[in-house]
Amino acid sequence: MMSLKKKMKAEMQDKKILNQARDHAFEYIDQIEEMDVFPSDKNLKNLIQFDEELNDNGCSGDILLNKLHRYGSQATVAQTGGRYFGFVNGNAIPASLGAKWLADIWDQVGGLYVSSPINSKLESVCEEWLKDLFNLPESTVAGFVSGTSMANLSAIAAARFQILKNLGWDINKKGLNGAPKIRIIAHDQVHASVKRTLTILGFGTDNVERVPADDQGRVIVEALPKLDKSCIVLLQAGNVNTGAFDNFDAVCDLANEVNAWVHIDGAFGLWAAATKSMSYLTKGMEKASSWAVDGHKTLNAPYDSGIVLCKHPDALVSAIHATGDYLIHSEHKDPYLYGPEMSKRCRSVELWAAMKYLGKNGIDEMITGFNQRANQLAQGLEKIGFTIHNDVVFNQVLVSYHDDETTDAILNNVQQSGNMWCGGTIWQGNSAIRLSVCSWMTDENDIAETINIFEKALSQLTKTVTT
Numbered sequence: 115m116m117s118l119k120k121k122m123k124a125e126m127q128d129k130k131i132l133n134q135a136r137d138h139a140f141e142y143i144d145q146i147e148e149m150d151v152f153p154s155d156k157n158l159k160n161l162i163q164f165d166e167e168l169n170d171n172g173c174s175g176d177i178l179l180n181k182l183h184r185y186g187s188q189a190t191v192a193q194t195g196g197r198y199f200g201f202v203n204g205n206a207i208p209a210s211l212g213a214k215w216l217a218d219i220w221d222q223v224g225g226l227y228v229s230s231p232i233n234s235k236l237e238s239v240c241e242e243w244l245k246d247l248f249n250l251p252e253s254t255v256a257g258f259v260s261g262t263s264m265a266n267l268s269a270i271a272a273a274r275f276q277i278l279k280n281l282g283w284d285i286n287k288k289g290l291n292g293a294p295k296i297r298i299i300a301h302d303q304v305h306a307s308v309k310r311t312l313t314i315l316g317f318g319t320d321n322v323e324r325v326p327a328d329d330q331g332r333v334i335v336e337a338l339p340k341l342d343k344s345c346i347v348l349l350q351a352g353n354v355n356t357g358a359f360d361n362f363d364a365v366c367d368l369a370n371e372v373n374a375w376v377h378i379d380g381a382f383g384l385w386a387a388a389t390k391s392m393s394y395l396t397k398g399m400e401k402a403s404s405w406a407v408d409g410h411k412t413l414n415a416p417y418d419s420g421i422v423l424c425k426h427p428d429a430l431v432s433a434i435h436a437t438g439d440y441l442i443h444s445e446h447k448d449p450y451l452y453g454p455e456m457s458k459r460c461r462s463v464e465l466w467a468a469m470k471y472l473g474k475n476g477i478d479e480m481i482t483g484f485n486q487r488a489n490q491l492a493q494g495l496e497k498i499g500f501t502i503h504n505d506v507v508f509n510q511v512l513v514s515y516h517d518d519e520t521t522d523a524i525l526n527n528v529q530q531s532g533n534m535w536c537g538g539t540i541w542q543g544n545s546a547i548r549l550s551v552c553s554w555m556t557d558e559n560d561i562a563e564t565i566n567i568f569e570k571a572l573s574q575l576t577k578t579v580t581t
């Protein structure tokens with residue numbers, strides 16, 4: 115029998131397995147517009163095929179890839195098609211995906227310059243480009259992490275470090291026991307990942323000073339408590355339901371007067387700053403101390419792409435960096451200093467590729483397009499009787515139809531249709547349907563088709579009521 119090493123080396127050289135994966139992937143691409151947007155019950159049941167014991171002798175790559183494609187591809191959501199409006203999920207730009215495939219073959223550990231010079235270089239390039247696109251202060255540094263959850267965690271840890279330092283306390287040495295109190299100021303509409311960060315970092319959700327939000331989910335500035343230098347203020351660019359933006363200009367001015375820290379969670383919304391028509395939404399955001407944003411949502415880089423941006427490099431690096439005698443620092447960017455991970459994918463590659471492919475005008479055009487499609491969707495749904503709950507300033511559309519029961523029934527119907535998918539939420543105490551336009555694939559026809567699907571759901575509903 116061939117040794118395992120010999121076998122794998124032969125597989126790397128003859129590339130049959132990689133070609134097979136490519137063939138399956140191409141078949142997936144070709145069927146994306148016909149497949150169910152959410153998998154059918156039959157395809158979900160087939161997931162049972164993966165319930166098996168790990169056997170002693172392994173399995174050929176050929177067999178496992180066939181299995182993965184046959185049952186796995188069918189149990190995906192067709193997020194890369196044009197009619198997926200769930201959560202705020204992005205698509206993947208082909209050139210960016212191609213760059214990722216190449217980087218997958220490199221299989222780099224992106225943490226240190228000495229473990230991947232190319233990742234270090236592209237992180238530095240992306241950092242400069244992002245500062246330029248978002249018009250951020252020169253001192254800003256970027257960490258490239260798995261998503262905005264990790265970016266929020268990193269930034270709020272930096273805030274905690276800096277605020278305590280300003281109060282004469284070194285948290286890295288002394289920890290939290292006996293530390294001066296930090297005041298967390300947040301409004302009712304902060305994202306779940308921010309709430310999770312507050313629990314991970316030991317602040318506790320009960321200790322948050324909650325500020326009321328208005329009917330769009332924006333902080334009511336007049337309702338802010340008096341700020342001081344012990345405050346971390348958490349704001350949002352892009353509410354997950356309405357897409358609304360907080361008033362950064364006013365809140366940052368109040369915070370900066372007393373040396374408080376403002377963090378902006380802009381997972382999908384921060385990209386408004388890179389457009390001509392919507393940059394008014396982020397006015398004043400450069401006056402904050404830190405920002406979190408995703409590459410994998412609005413920018414349509416493939417998944418696993420979040421960025422933490424921080425105006426105070428010392429705070430970020432001190433809060434999350436690790437030390438070890440074996441770690442080799444260079445005069446280049448050592449990526450692990452700016453994020454909580456050590457071993458990590460060379461994820462700057464896809465982000466770099468997405469931005470390089472689109473250029474400034476392409477980024478503007480794509481994101482402005484999301485807003486146009488979202489408005490088309492809102493107008494179409496309003497015409498057939500839906501209530502639109504938000505000002506469609508960005509890419510989110512929040513709707514309902516009469517009462518909770520009807521709204522839930524319509525949501526259930528469109529989700530079952532297989533032709534599109536979106537999720538539900540509770541908005542100001544009532545059921546609502548939320549649609550997020552966040553894919554380069556989504557065009558006017560997809561929106562028209564989606565409005566038809568809603569119309570059909572409505573007529574089926576009236577039929578059941580009358581019969």
Ligand SMILES: *Cc1c(COP(=O)(O)O)cnc(C)c1O
Binds near residue numbers: 352
């Ligand atoms: C998606 C999202 C997050 C979490 O980001 P991940 O990339 O999923 O970790 C945080 N905040 C907002 C506003 C989001 O939309």
